Amino acid sequence: MNDERFSIIFAVILSYNTKCNFKMKKFFVLGLGICVAFAFTSCKSSESAYKKAYEKAKQQEVAQPQTAPATAEVTPVVAAPVQTNTPSPAPAQGSARQERVSVVSGDGLQDYSVVCGSFGVKTNADNLKKFLDGEGYSSIVVFNADNNMYRVIVSSFSDYAAAQQARDAFKAKYANRADFQSAWLLYRLN
DSSP states (O other): HHHHHHHHHHHHHHHHHHHHHHHHHHHHHHHHHHHHHHHHHHHHHOOHHHHHHHHHHHHHHHSSSSOOOOOSSSSOOOOOOOEEEEEEOOOOOOEEEEEEEEEESOOOOOOOEEEEEEEHHHHHHHHHHHHHHHOOOOOOEEEETTTTTEEEEEEEEHHHHHHHHHHHHHHTTTTTGGGGGGGGEEEEEE
């Protein structure tokens, strides 16, 4: 009888341990799942953080004044050193640089011109001409074969005083563009 009781008690204890083991495993798997889910959700960046950073950048962009109209540059601007010949005696009316140039694009080239850009690459000169034409100017691209340079002329005049006034007005209009502040006068040699 002791053996029977022992067998019954052992069977009850075994079934209790199996039920407890099952419950324990169940809680262990459930707890492990919760920990894994928590780990994945707490490590990823929240979308709102990205949105806040984006909104802040947009506000700063809007707050900054636009210095030039947004234009898409198709080709990169390649800077080339400006080489100048020793000018022959300046015309009697003022200090304009004298060069022999030929018209590449545009028309209306006169004796005195306001040069706002000089490039060793024609594409860069054409891009500046396109910008100036968009601003309402009738710009001209000329080529100086002696220096192998393309000059971008914003306006051209028959007398020195008008060209000087136009240069000063151009510099004043684009006071925020450092590249236009070096605009100079060109006297075309025949």
